Amino acid sequence: MNPNPPSASRRQVLRSGSVAALAAAASPFAARGHARSRETLRVGLIGCGGRGTGAAKNALSADPDVVLVALGDAFDDHLQNSLRTLQGDAEVGARVQVAPDHQFVGFDAYKKVIDACDVVLLATSPHFRPLHMAYAVEKGVHLFVEKPVATDATGTRSVLESSRKAAEKGLAVVSGLCYRYQFAKQETMRRLHDGAIGDVVALQCTYNTGGLWHRGRKPEWSEMEYQMRNWLYFAWLSGDHIAEQHIHSLDKVAWAMGDEPPVLCTSTGGRSARTEAKWGNVYDHFQTVYEWANGVRAFSSCRQIVGASSDVSDFTFGTKGVAELQSHRIRGEERWRWRGEGPDDMYQNEHDAFFKSIRKGEPINNGEYMCKSTMMAIMARMSAYSGKTVTWEQAWNSPEDLSPAAYAWGDAPEPRVAVPGVTPLVIAESGAGQ
Numbered sequence: 001m002n003p004n005p006p007s008a009s010r011r012q013v014l015r016s017g018s019v020a021a022l023a024a025a026a027s028p029f030a031a032r033g034h035a036r037s038r039e040t041l042r043v044g045l046i047g048c049g050g051r052g053t054g055a056a057k058n059a060l061s062a063d064p065d066v067v068l069v070a071l072g073d074a075f076d077d078h079l080q081n082s083l084r085t086l087q088g089d090a091e092v093g094a095r096v097q098v099a100p101d102h103q104f105v106g107f108d109a110y111k112k113v114i115d116a117c118d119v120v121l122l123a124t125s126p127h128f129r130p131l132h133m134a135y136a137v138e139k140g141v142h143l144f145v146e147k148p149v150a151t152d153a154t155g156t157r158s159v160l161e162s163s164r165k166a167a168e169k170g171l172a173v174v175s176g177l178c179y180r181y182q183f184a185k186q187e188t189m190r191r192l193h194d195g196a197i198g199d200v201v202a203l204q205c206t207y208n209t210g211g212l213w214h215r216g217r218k219p220e221w222s223e224m225e226y227q228m229r230n231w232l233y234f235a236w237l238s239g240d241h242i243a244e245q246h247i248h249s250l251d252k253v254a255w256a257m258g259d260e261p262p263v264l265c266t267s268t269g270g271r272s273a274r275t276e277a278k279w280g281n282v283y284d285h286f287q288t289v290y291e292w293a294n295g296v297r298a299f300s301s302c303r304q305i306v307g308a309s310s311d312v313s314d315f316t317f318g319t320k321g322v323a324e325l326q327s328h329r330i331r332g333e334e335r336w337r338w339r340g341e342g343p344d345d346m347y348q349n350e351h352d353a354f355f356k357s358i359r360k361g362e363p364i365n366n367g368e369y370m371c372k373s374t375m376m377a378i379m380a381r382m383s384a385y386s387g388k389t390v391t392w393e394q395a396w397n398s399p400e401d402l403s404p405a406a407y408a409w410g411d412a413p414e415p416r417v418a419v420p421g422v423t424p425l426v427i428a429e430s431g432a433g434q
C-alpha cells in the first residue's frame with residue numbers, strides 16, 4: 001500500500017527503470033557534449049539555501065566566463081538572503097547579475113530559472129530533484145545535482161532516466177556527492193582499487209552527529225509551508241537522514257565496491273531522542289548491514305542525537321590491510337597516507353571539473369552512481385521502516401512514491417512515524433518479501 005498516492009504532475013515525468021537496465025548501463029555514458037569553448041555560460045540556481053548559495057559561488061569561481069542570471073526558491077526570504085550573500089562576495093559578486101524579473105518564487109520557479117540559463121544548479125530539498133531534473137534535461141541545460149537525487153524509488157528511477165537522456169543530449173550531470181571529487185579520497189580509492197589492501201572482505205561506515213537546524217513554526221504558515229521550511233524532518237522531502245546525510249558514507253562504500261550494488265540489506269532504526277512532533281516522522285538512528293553477492297558485508301551506522309558522541313569515519317577491510325577512507329590512510333602490508341599539498345576543496349573541485357567538461361565538450365555524467373548510492377540509502381530506510389530485509393531488486397522496482405497530492409500552500413502529507421513490523425514494505429507485486 002502506498003500511503004501517499006502519486007500526484008499527476010509527478011507521474012508525467014516518471015518512466016520505469018529496472019535493475020537489468022541499470023546493469024546494462026554500467027559502462028560510462030557516451031559523451032557528445034557541445035564545445036562551448038569561451039562563450040559566457042548563464043547559470044541559474046534552484047534552491048537558494050545554504051548549499052545552493054555555496055554551489056553558486058563554486059560555479060562562479062570555477063570559470064571566469066560564468067554569470068549567475070536567475071534564482072528560484074519556494075520562499076522569497078530565502079532567495080533574497082542568498083542574493084545578498086552572493087552579491088556581497090568580494091571575489092564573484094560582480095558576476096551576480098540577477099535582475100528582479102529573474103528572481104522567481106514558488107513551486108513553479110524551477111521552470112522559469114531553467115528557461116533562462118545554460119547551466120542549472122539543483123539544490124532544493126531532495127524530493128524535487130526528479131521533477132526539476134526532467135525539465136532541465138528536456139530543455140537541454142547542463143546540471144549540477146545535489147545529493148540525494150530523490151527520496152523514493154520512483155524518483156530515483158526518474159533521475160536515472162533523465163541522466164541517460166542527458167548523456168544522449170551531450171549534457172553534463174555532475175553530482176553533489178562531493179567526496180568523489182576530493183583529490184585525497186580519489187588517491188586513497190585508487191590505491192584500494194589497485195589492490196593495496198588485497199581483496200575487500202568487509203566495510204564499516206559511520207555518520208554519527210548531533211542535531212541540525214529547526215526553523216520553528218509561525219501561526220500564519222500552512223502545514224505545507226511548515227514542512228517545506230523544516231524539510232529535514234519529513235521523509236517525503238528529505239528521504240530521512242540516512243538519505244540526506246549518511247548518503248555520503250554509503251557513497252564511499254559504493255565507490256569502494258566499484259559501484260556494484262548490494263544484493264540485500266537489513267536495517268534497524270527508530271526515534272530514541274527526537275520523539276516530539278516537531279521532528280516530523282524521521283528516525284534519529286539507523287543500523288544497517290548490506291550484503292553483496294560475493295559475501296562481502298558493509299556495516300553502516302548513522303545517528304543524529306544531540307549530546308551523543310560524534311564520529312564520521314569509513315573503513316574498508318581487506319585481506320592485506322585496512323583503508324581508512326576519511327583520514328586517507330592505508331595500514332597493513334602497505335603503509336601509506338595522503339600527504340598532498342595545495343587546496344583540495346571538494347565542493348570547488350566538483351565545479352572546476354563540471355565547467356571544464358562543458359568547455360571541452362566532454363560532459364561528465366555521474367548519473368549512474370548518484371542513483372545507485374541514493375538507492376542504497378532508500379533501501380535501508382525501507383528495511384528499517386518496515387522491519388523487513390529488502391533486496392536490491394525489491395527496492396529498485398518499488399512503486400513507492402512519497403509525493404503529496406498537490407504542490408500547493410495548504411495541506412501536506414501527514415507525518416506518520418514508521419513502526420517496524422507494522423509499516424508495510426512497498427514493493428512491486430512480483431517482488432516477494434523476505
Ligand SMILES: NC(=O)c1ccc[n+]([C@@H]2O[C@H](COP(=O)([O-])OP(=O)(O)OC[C@H]3O[C@@H](n4cnc5c(N)ncnc54)[C@H](O)[C@@H]3O)[C@@H](O)[C@H]2O)c1
Pocket residue numbers: 046047048049050051052072073074075078079106107109110123124125126128146147148176177178228244245
Ligand atoms: N554535498 C553536500 O555536502 C551537501 C551539504 C549540504 C546540503 N546538501 C544538499 O543540498 C540540498 C539543499 O540543502 P541545504 O542545506 O542548502 O538546505 P536549505 O533548506 O538551506 O536550502 C534548500 C532551499 O531550497 C528551497 N526549496 C525547497 N523546495 C523548493 C522548490 N520546490 N522550488 C524551489 N525552491 C525550493 C528552500 O526554500 C530552501 O531555500 C539538499 O539536498 C541537501 O542534502 C549537500
